[in-house]
Amino acid sequence: MVTKELIEYVEKCRKLGYSDSQIRANLRKSGWSQPDILEAMFKYTKPVKKSLGGKIYFIASIFFALLVAGVILLVIKDLERTEAETAELKRNIPPANVEQTQQPAQGQTEKIYRNLDLGFEIAYPDDIFVLDFDHATLIHKLKNFHKYSLKDGTDLGLAEDIKIVFKKDSRECDEAENTMEDIAEPFMVGDLRGLKYETGAEGEGMVLYCLRNDNGENIFTIARYFLSEAWSTDLVKQPDFIPSQKQQEIFDGILKTFKLL
Numbered sequence: 001m002v003t004k005e006l007i008e009y010v011e012k013c014r015k016l017g018y019s020d021s022q023i024r025a026n027l028r029k030s031g032w033s034q035p036d037i038l039e040a041m042f043k044y045t046k047p048v049k050k051s052l053g054g055k056i057y058f059i060a061s062i063f064f065a066l067l068v069a070g071v072i073l074l075v076i077k078d079l080e081r082t083e084a085e086t087a088e089l090k091r092n093i094p095p096a097n098v099e100q101t102q103q104p105a106q107g108q109t110e111k112i113y114r115n116l117d118l119g120f121e122i123a124y125p126d127d128i129f130v131l132d133f134d135h136a137t138l139i140h141k142l143k144n145f146h147k148y149s150l151k152d153g154t155d156l157g158l159a160e161d162i163k164i165v166f167k168k169d170s171r172e173c174d175e176a177e178n179t180m181e182d183i184a185e186p187f188m189v190g191d192l193r194g195l196k197y198e199t200g201a202e203g204e205g206m207v208l209y210c211l212r213n214d215n216g217e218n219i220f221t222i223a224r225y226f227l228s229e230a231w232s233t234d235l236v237k238q239p240d241f242i243p244s245q246k247q248q249e250i251f252d253g254i255l256k257t258f259k260l261l
Contacts, residue, residue: 001036002036002039002040002043006027006032006036006037006040007040007043009027010023010040010041013026020041020185020186023037023041024037024041034181034182035177035181038181038184038186038195039216041186042186042193042194042195042212042216043216109125109126109127110123110124110125110126111123111124111126111131113131114261115136115166116261118136118166118167118168119168119260119261120166120168120220120258120259120260120261121257121258121259121261122166122254122257122258122259123254123257124138124254124257125250125253128140128242128250129164135165136165136166136167137163137164137165137166138163138164138254139160139162139163140160140161140162140163140242141158141159141160142158142159142160142161142238142240142241143158143238143240144158144238145158145159145234145235145238145241146158146159147159147160147227150202159227159235160225160227161226161227161235161241161242161247162224162225162226162227162242162247162250162251163224163225163226164222164223164224164225164251164254165222165223165225166220166221166222167220167221167222167223168220168221169221170210170218170219170220170221172208172221172223173195173208173210173218173221174218176195176197176208176210177195177218180197180199183197183198183199184196184197185197185198187209189252189255189256190255190256190257190258192211192255192258193211193212194209194210194211194212194218195210195212196208196209196210197210200226202230202231203227203228203229203230203231203232203235204226204227204228204231205225205226205228206223206224206225206226207223207224207226208221208222208223209221209222209223209224209255219260220260222255222258224251226244226247228244229243229244
């Protein structure tokens with residue numbers, strides 16, 4: 001059972017800089033059960049709000065006021081320029097349509113995907129992913145790199161270095177609580193929070209994200225499958241391969257747009 005003492009202990013350890021794995025290990029040695037530990041850590045996985053002290057706020061206010069005053073003086077001096085000087089400046093300004101005709105940078109386009117059956121909505125970069133509507137899955141497939149079975153060498157087709165699957169069914173997460181409790185880690189991205197479980201080896205794996213409500217119940221499942229640099233030395237040579245760190249950044253960006261309908 002989660003007690004006030006357990007919660008205060010977790011909060012105190014985090015303020016002292018202890019990692020979640022260290023906190024879990026110490027509590028397990030003290031006889032606490034894994035579910036109680038995870039619940040206590042989950043409830044207090046929240047951003048720390050920072051505030052400025054009174055003196056710092058006062059100094060910042062003065063600095064801002066001086067900055068505004070300086071800007072106003074500059075504007076007044078600019079307005080006092082002669083008509084001839086203003087005309088000269090205008091001749092050096094490039095046409096306004098130059099910026100308007102520029103094409104959006106690659107990676108900046110997004111599409112909204114809304115699935116009423118599963119009850120969720122996301123925004124994703126459509127120049128990176130292909131959407132499999134039937135399976136509610138985002139896929140990034142390499143153009144020229146094939147994946148082969150580690151077991152018998154069978155050609156499995158073009159490799160997918162990142163694939164994201166959305167599931168309303170929470171049974172996989174419920175099972176993970178019982179079978180993979182030792183590797184469970186709290187996570188929070190945007191307004192979403194829950195527990196995640198990472199499995200895999202040899203540069204290939206899956207991270208199971210179990211979204212939870214305020215009562216600690218699993219309500220949605222997101223699975224991220226990945227290929228990393230450790231899979232093959234030839235993988236990193238592929239121009240369209242997305243490195244591991246970039247994969248995580250892209251996934252976090254998508255997760256921040258996730259909404260339950």
